[in-house]
Amino acid sequence: MTSDFKSISQPFSNTIEIDGTAYLYFGGTAYLGIPQNEEFIKLYIKGIKLFGLNNGTSRANNIQLGIYNEAENVAAKRFGAESALITSSGYLAAQLTVKALSTTGQVIYAPATHPALWLENQPLVLKSFSDWKAETIQLINNSKQQSWVIISNSMNNLFPEIYDFSFLEEIHGDKKIMLIVDDSHGIGINNNGLGTYCDLPKKDNIDAVVVASMAKALGVDAGLVLGSKEIINKLKNTNTFVGASPPPAAALYAFINGNEIYKRAWNSLQKNIELLESKIKISGKFEAGFPVFHFEDSNLAERLFTHKILISSFSYPNANDALINRIVLSSWHTNADILKISSVI
Structure with missing residues (x-):
């Protein structure tokens, strides 16, 4: 070439x-061709006319645009979560979530986890997802450690493989699991467009959180976190969320109205x-x-x-x-x- x-x-x-x-x-x-979708572009332009090009104020500011809360409520309902948080990028959403929640237990990384989810250096996991999940079940069930944080992609998009997290139901009920899943390539596409959140295990000892870039299938430059109200409120009180500017309101106007x-x-x-x-x-x-x-x-x-x-x-x-x-x-x-x-x- x-x-x-x-x-x-x-x-x-x-x-x-x-x-x-x-x-x-x-x-x-x-994947959905949104950057060249004329109808979506018209919505985005309408959003610019309504809200301007950008909004460089913190979400903690005493004067706020209401569309950010509206977009979070829409995203939570659309993708099957109790609550949602929206940031200016998928990377920020992932880093904010991992840094805030990784302190709740011993961290385990799945194979080929995206760099946006790394705490520091690349976690070295050189095995298949199938082998890894079998080892993870055994490790947690046989350990005296009670609290664990499991971090993974929802799928491998390079050698396409969608991951099934139902194996976590085999972990003993006295173990507390925080599951953080990056669904950047799945949200808007997999599971009839719903992504992975609504299919994650639902047990009293498992808290599931999904992070995602909205810049891929959804076509807007923003990041998304889906989870329980308790977890989302915790993330919204972090210095990272409070100190960061939000994405353009026009993009979220198009997201809200473009379903x-x-x-x-x-x-x-x-x-x-x-x-x-x-x-x-x-x-x-x-x-x-x-x-x-x-x-x-x-x-x-x-x-x-x-x-x-x-x-x-x-x-x-x-x-x-x-x-x-x-x-x-x-x-x-x-x-x-x-x-x-x-x-x-």
Whole structure:
């Protein structure tokens, strides 16, 4: 690949034009195509006219815009939680939550946990999620330690695998568990768009908290925390939350009023997923209903590039490791786009 793909000066969409050449684009995390959704953009512009470009005041200020509390109430109801907190980014939401709640017990990290959830250095967990959860059950049940904090992604989006947390129900009832789950890639997509919160274990000894970036499927630059009223109130009293500026009110206006747009985009995405699955044989990993397809063919990106098609392709976890090649679908893809990449594959 000789073109410069590090200095793109246009919005991402199903196509990107570089040096006068148009490429089909199957990468990124805009799963619902919200950044190019005209209806959603109109809502966002209306929000700007109502609330201005930004709001650089603390949520602890004595004079407040009411839309922040409104957006939190809407988010809690929409995703099945008792209460919610919204910050300016997913990273801030995760760091705020982990730092405030990690003191409640001994911390255990699941494999491949996102860096936004790290307290300090990368936690080294080099095993599968299945092996890890079996070891975790045994470790907690056999320990004298009573309180534990378990931190995990809701899924692995690189080698798509949605995690099942029902294993926590096997932990003895006298153990207190704080479960913190990052659902940045699942919220708005998985579980009919509801994400993972409403499917997490519900037991007296388990407190579940979900953190998420709203900048992926939901298409707004903000972070979200879902949990009980008690936990959310605790997080809202932290110095981090009090000292940080909130996201633009216009973005939350679009989020509040864009639910039908999200639903239509989700339906379009599912049709795109079904079409691709019907046309090609997946050689790697994928999860039903999730728009990311991993391919074991290390030359796939180069081969597609010769046909003016760009996919997600990078080395992981280290720069010298083998390429991870993935096709990422979005609601903005057309049938013609999917048929084109299918024919090449």
